[in-house]
Amino acid sequence: MHVLRRLDHELFRRAAAWHAPALDAALPRLSHAANHSVLWMALAVPIALSGRRGRRAAVRGLTSIALASSVTNLGIKQVFRRTRPSLDGVPLIRHVRRVPVTTSFPSGHAASAAAFTTGVSLELPELAIPVGTLAAAVAYSRVHVGVHYPGDVLVGAALGAGLALATAAFRRPGRR
Numbered sequence: 001m002h003v004l005r006r007l008d009h010e011l012f013r014r015a016a017a018w019h020a021p022a023l024d025a026a027l028p029r030l031s032h033a034a035n036h037s038v039l040w041m042a043l044a045v046p047i048a049l050s051g052r053r054g055r056r057a058a059v060r061g062l063t064s065i066a067l068a069s070s071v072t073n074l075g076i077k078q079v080f081r082r083t084r085p086s087l088d089g090v091p092l093i094r095h096v097r098r099v100p101v102t103t104s105f106p107s108g109h110a111a112s113a114a115a116f117t118t119g120v121s122l123e124l125p126e127l128a129i130p131v132g133t134l135a136a137a138v139a140y141s142r143v144h145v146g147v148h149y150p151g152d153v154l155v156g157a158a159l160g161a162g163l164a165l166a167t168a169a170f171r172r173p174g175r176r
Contacts, residue, residue: 008151015143016089023144024093031096031141034109037065040116047120057123064119064164068111071163072156080105090146100147107148110139110156118164
C-alpha cells in the first residue's frame with residue numbers, strides 16, 4: 001500500500017509540474033462546469049431531444065450519476081476520509097475557485113463522469129467516444145487543478161462505470 005501511495009504522490013507531483021498553457025486555461029473551467037453534474041445534465045438535454053433512444057440514454061446516464069454520486073459521496077468518502085493534495089507546486093492559474101471541503105478518495109467528479117458516459121453508452125454506443133473523451137478530460141482536470149490524486153480519479157471512474165453497468169440489470173424484459 002505504501003508503494004501505491006508513493007506512486008500516487010509522484011504522479012500528482014509530475015502533473016503539478018507539467019506546464020501546458022492551453023490546459024491550464026481550459027481545465028479549471030471544465031472542472032467547474034462539472035460541479036454538481038451540471039455539465040452532464042446540460043449534455044443530457046440534447047441527447048434526450050434526439051428521440052426515443054436518446055431519452056433512454058439520458059435517463060440511464062442521469063440515473064447512473066445519481067447512483068454513483070450517492071455511493072461515492074455518502075458512502076465511500078465517509079469511510080476512507082483521505083485528505084486532499086496540497087496545492088503547493090500547482091500553478092495559481094489552475095486553482096479552483098473553491099477547494100472542495102469533502103475528502104479526496106474517490107473522486108466524485110470522475111465517478112459521475114464515468115457513470116454518465118457508461119449509462120449513455122449502454123443505450124447509444126455511438127456516443128461512447130465523444131462523451132467518453134469529455135469524461136476523461138473532466139476526470140484528469142481534477143488532478144490538473146490540484147484537488148485529487150490520480151488514484152482518486154482512477155478509482156472514482158472505475159466505480160462510476162461499474163455502477164452504471166449495474167443499471168443494465170434494470171432493462172425492461174424483451175430489450176437487448
